[in-house]
Amino acid sequence: MNTRKAGRQGRGKSDLKSKLAAQIANHIQERPLSAGTHMSAQILADQMGTSRSPIHAAFLILAEMGVLRHETNRGFFVTEAAHEARLSEQLPSRDHLSDAYFAVADQLLDGDLPSTMSEVAFRDRFGLTQVEARSLLSQIQKEGWIERRPGYGWEFNEMLRTPDALAQTYRMRQALEPAALLEPGFSISAETLDRLAATERDFLNGEIETASAEKLYQRGVTFHETLMQASGNRYMLDALRRVNQIRRLIVYRSMVDRKRYYKQSQEHLEIIQLVRRGAMNEAAVFMRHHLSNVMLNHEEIAPLLHGAGNG
Amino acid sequence: MNTRKAGRQGRGKSDLKSKLAAQIANHIQERPLSAGTHMSAQILADQMGTSRSPIHAAFLILAEMGVLRHETNRGFFVTEAAHEARLSEQLPSRDHLSDAYFAVADQLLDGDLPSTMSEVAFRDRFGLTQVEARSLLSQIQKEGWIERRPGYGWEFNEMLRTPDALAQTYRMRQALEPAALLEPGFSISAETLDRLAATERDFLNGEIETASAEKLYQRGVTFHETLMQASGNRYMLDALRRVNQIRRLIVYRSMVDRKRYYKQSQEHLEIIQLVRRGAMNEAAVFMRHHLSNVMLNHEEIAPLLHGAGNG
DNA sequence: AATTGCATTTTTAAAATTAAAAAAGCTAAT
DNA sequence: ATTAGCTTTTTTAATTTTAAAAATGCAATT
Structure with a gap:
């Protein structure tokens, strides 16, 4: 008697094949x-x-979808249609669980969630099965903004509840990212630097106005995480990734003014230049300066400051 | 027919009551x-x-255990024996799962583990049930030193495999901890500082020679994490906690020379003094210096350096 | 009035089962 | 010789069932 969950098609699982389909389609177009x-x-x-x-x-x-054509006993071949189609729109973007994930963050940031909740309360509020709720809570726990209470239930910690959460993330990055540039194992290929620079130039040449908010955010993250990865310090990279993951939840809610991205891109290009020349000390100083600029351009943050910066 | 699992007493669960028993016993003695x-x-x-x-x-x-005495309809009362007994030894210290956890880390650090393993391989090698294996892997994943592969299986990343893992953790702390002392929201009570100082003095007055390795390590972690918590920056605290969690796995394997702890404690006391005076800039500089000293006193790290420090 | 002791309800975790997805193997076609 | 196409095996995830642990409620006791 499968009357209850008839709506949920098949089983969820990790759905590797859809991800691969998206990757392959992307590969063909790129x-x-x-x-x-x-x-x-x-x-x-x-x-x-x-x-x-x-x-x-x-x-x-x-x-x-018409991207590939099948021929018996010969396999799959790229079609003419492969390059016209707006593939990304046809492929599943966000699933049930990640919808719930963003809903939790949103309601929490809006102050609509109690600070402690039981697992059943979660299931009810966000329409999840027991397994889904556990998996979602476990992901959030991994990201660090919810914690298990002794006995039953969960509790959101200050991470997303504090008003200056965003400023805190920037100050942490101001400590870490310049240091990463000075790591003894720092090493980056010319190709990687070229790729980063090309992306920034594309943005300056129009994409800032046209790209999706998702893509704008992702570009910044990629730039900074690529440099961090080049440091060779896995712990610093891990810390930056974690903070960016959470920052995303906060930033998405207020991404409007695209003008500030011009300055960001120019500064990114300047950092790339310094790194390319091997001027790591200057790069580190400039990175710190850059992060300070970016922080001050958030209209949420500026009012919180009372003149006394620490850089 | 419960012939198969007769050995495992009861169900595991989180075992809150044992933890509470330990806490209460501790409370009585403290x-x-x-x-x-x-x-x-x-x-x-x-x-x-x-x-x-x-x-x-x-x-x-x-x-x-004889720590409390029960009187019908009146409740529980502290006994005379409560203060003699070496309670901590009677209470369960490490369970099945945390044994496995340390075994995984040990074998990985010894290079005895393949870099990728399936979940069943885990279960077999460490004698775990499916649920236990998942919970263990999930914890390790949370700590960041294992990652899921596409499809099936898990892969250890470089975090614990790189030879200078320990040095990396120190360099990260050198970036973060001084910055934490300069956080605008930094605030710590005199009582907390007194408590930290008292602990350090106890250590200098003999405990360095007598305390367990576990306790020695824990003292250092508590000192640094308490200051970090005082910074009010939740992201920095989170990053430090994560790195300390992993550092523990590495440090445990080579904790022998207790002499170096004298210098550590003295430096801790000096930092406490500076913080108490509100000399945060000096405290930050000294913290950086301190971490550098501690790092260089690891005999695993010193040989890796070739003169060129970055501070 | 507050607290214990106990029964009941609720919540969560584990175990067993089932099923889907991925990996591996093998044969036939190119 | 390599690759596609299919089958079998292995691995993991979801579901269901069961049971333990924690929370709650309430009468009895101090």
Whole structure:
């Protein structure tokens, strides 16, 4: 008797095949691969670090969408339509669980959630099964903004509740990111620097006005995390990633003025120049300055400051 | 037919009552509460943030151990024996799961583990049930030193595999901890500073030679995390806690020379003095210096350096 | 009036079961 | 010789069931 959950199609699982389908579609458009190109399941599987099964399933999805064409006993081939279609729109973007995830963050930031809740309260409020609730709570716990109470129930900590949460994240980054540039193991390839610079130039040449909010945010994160990764210090990278993950929840709610991104991109380019020259001390100083600028350009933060900066 | 798992006593669960029993016993000895003192279940429950049920269960454990005496319809009372007994030894210290947790870290640091493993491989190697393996892997993932692979299986990242992991943690702390002292919201009570200072003096007056390795490590962590907490910056605190959690796995393996702790304690006292005077800039500079000293006193780290420090 | 002791209800965790997804293997076609 | 297509096996996730632990409620006792 499956009357209860008939709406939820199939089982959820991690849904690797959809992710792979998106990646492959992206791969075809980025290269780009010309129509008629043969797609080898084995090669893709090796590249992605999986087996042929999920790749094959992804091929079927893409064939359904018209991106690939299937020929019996010969495999899958790129179609002419592959480059026209707005693929990203057809592929599932956000699932049930991540909707709930953002809903939790939103309600918490709006002050609509009690500071402690039981698991059943969660399930009821966000329409989740027991397993889904546990998985969501566990993710949030991993990110650090909820904690288990002794006995039953969960409690949101100050991380997202404090009014100057965003300023705190910037001050933490001001401590970490310049230090990362001075790490003894710091090393970055010219190609990586070129790639970063190219992205910034694309933004300056118009994308700032046209790109999605998601993409604008992601570009900043990528720039800073790439430099952090180059430091070779895994702990610093981990800390930055965590803080960016949470910062996203706060920033999304108020991303409006696109003008400030011009200055950001220019400063990013300047940092890239300094790093390329190997002027790491100057790069570190400038990075600190840059983060300070970015912070002060948040209209949420500026009013909180009373003249006394610490840089 | 429960023939299979007869060995595992009862269900595991989080075992709140044992933790509470340990806390209550500790509470009695720390205060100390004199023999005959009545223990109110309700008051303790409120203090601990739980209900009377687990407190009552903890009382029963302590009565069994002779720490408390039960009188019908009157409740539980502290016994004379409460202060003699070496309670901590009688209470369960490490459970099945945390044994496995340390075993994983140990084998990984020894290079005895493959970099990728399936969940069943875990279960087999460490003698875990499916649920236990998932919970353990999830904890390790939370700490950041293992990651899920696409498809099946898990992969250890560089965090614990890199030879200079320990040095990386110190350099991260050198960036964060001085900055924490300069946070605008930094605030710490005189009592807290007194408590920290008292602990350091106890150590200088003999405990360095007598205390357990666990306690020695814990003292350092408490000192640094207390100051970090005083900064009011939740993100910095979170990052420090994470790094300390992992540092523990590395440090435990090589804690031998107790002499270096004398210098550490003296430096801790000096930092406390500076903070008490409100000389935060000096405190920050000295903190950086202190961390550098501590790092260089690790015999694992010194040989890795080739003269070029960055501070 | 407050607190214990006990019964009841609620909440969560574990175990067992079931099913889906991914990996691996094998045969036939190119 | 390599790759596709299919089958089998392995691995993991979801579901269901069961039971333990914690919270709550209330009468009895101090």
